[in-house]
Amino acid sequence: MPGHNPVTGEVAQLGPCSRHRGDGLPVEVPPQPYRPEQVERTRYLAAADGAFASLLRADDAKPWVINKDASGFFWIQEYPIDAPGTSDYTFNGMIFALFGLWDYYQQTRNELALKLWDGGLTTIAAYYPRLRNARLVSYYCNTHRIAPLTYHHHHINLCMQLQWFSGHYGFARNMDQLLDDHPYPDLVSDDLPSGGTIAFAAGTYTLYRYATTTTGTYDPAKDDDAQTATQQVTFTRATTAPASMRRRIKGRGVYYRTSAGAYTGWWVGEYYPNVFLRGQWWTKTYLPARSLTFPANTAVDVFTYGTDGTDGSLKTVQWDHPSNAPFDQRATINGRPMLRISAGTLTGYWVWRGDVTTDGL
Numbered sequence: 001m002p003g004h005n006p007v008t009g010e011v012a013q014l015g016p017c018s019r020h021r022g023d024g025l026p027v028e029v030p031p032q033p034y035r036p037e038q039v040e041r042t043r044y045l046a047a048a049d050g051a052f053a054s055l056l057r058a059d060d061a062k063p064w065v066i067n068k069d070a071s072g073f074f075w076i077q078e079y080p081i082d083a084p085g086t087s088d089y090t091f092n093g094m095i096f097a098l099f100g101l102w103d104y105y106q107q108t109r110n111e112l113a114l115k116l117w118d119g120g121l122t123t124i125a126a127y128y129p130r131l132r133n134a135r136l137v138s139y140y141c142n143t144h145r146i147a148p149l150t151y152h153h154h155h156i157n158l159c160m161q162l163q164w165f166s167g168h169y170g171f172a173r174n175m176d177q178l179l180d181d182h183p184y185p186d187l188v189s190d191d192l193p194s195g196g197t198i199a200f201a202a203g204t205y206t207l208y209r210y211a212t213t214t215t216g217t218y219d220p221a222k223d224d225d226a227q228t229a230t231q232q233v234t235f236t237r238a239t240t241a242p243a244s245m246r247r248r249i250k251g252r253g254v255y256y257r258t259s260a261g262a263y264t265g266w267w268v269g270e271y272y273p274n275v276f277l278r279g280q281w282w283t284k285t286y287l288p289a290r291s292l293t294f295p296a297n298t299a300v301d302v303f304t305y306g307t308d309g310t311d312g313s314l315k316t317v318q319w320d321h322p323s324n325a326p327f328d329q330r331a332t333i334n335g336r337p338m339l340r341i342s343a344g345t346l347t348g349y350w351v352w353r354g355d356v357t358t359d360g361l
């Protein structure tokens with residue numbers, strides 16, 4: 001057996017041992033190094049084999065994990081405790097299990113695992129319309145139409161990862177829709193301090209109060225974001241205000257909540273270029289890159305930005321034919337969904353999503 005010092009972490013080699021040939025004479029076996037990583041791999045792979053075996057137990061066995069629904073779609077049940085056909089059909093649990101299948105296939109090249117992965121992707125793509133709750137928070141499961149905010153943000157990230165692993169732009173488009181339906185409300189950025197700055201152009205604006213929690217989050221006990229007050233304000237020149245939140249008000253658009261000054265706690269609607277949140281927020285990466293198309297005979301502005309949202313440079317481009325470019329990121333920049341071009345003469349420039357089509361659609 002190897003000698004392992006639990007204090008120093010040193011691993012000694014196996015000492016010589018002897019085996020016997022057919023004539024009874026001993027044969028010296030050279031010492032072999034102990035490889036703990038190989039032992040760990042073997043142990044974890046055995047556990048993975050066992051987990052994979054559980055995914056082969058359909059609902060005609062006990063215990064069971066997988067089933068086909070009435071339409072013939074393959075499901076991995078997060079809660080396989082109810083009678084077959086009556087489970088939750090939980091979306092996030094299904095997707096997390098699919099990630100496990102993908103990892104297992106990468107390690108083993110098991111063809112059945114690959115088929116289950118493909119079947120699971122087909123299920124999620126087919127049931128995405130049941131997951132989505134347009135302009136609201138997405139649904140937790142297919143059986144119970146419950147829409148918790150925390151799981152909506154899981155769904156955003158899970159769709160992004162499904163695109164990474166599958167390479168299919170459809171899951172990226174799903175992520176885009178979910179992010180537009182109900183954005184992340186908290187103003188937290190890798191590049192900017194917590195909280196943000198609302199930029200106002202000169203003009204007159206309507207401010208609102210809504211029935212929310214004291215911090216501005218949605219409170220279902222308070223009549224679904226009901227409007228409780230309004231006031232109009234006029235700014236004779238461009239100005240700014242601090243913000244603590246950007247979120248969709250139920251049944252309305254996306255609004256900013258002011259966090260200091262004379263209008264603390266009041267909300268104003270996002271409307272570029274008159275009212276927008278400065279800076280780059282909620283950046284998402286596409287792997288592989290997707291494709292966007294500039295329309296023919298149309299002038300389109302593309303931008304680079306500083307982290308505070310100020311324009312680094314601007315170009316206006318135009319072609320006499322539709323022109324394609326790859327893009328690898330999206331972000332909300334100065335209140336607009338922007339796409340980052342990742343190759344060609346416009347590498348590093350951002351274009352407003354409304355000025356282009358994506359994925360050939």
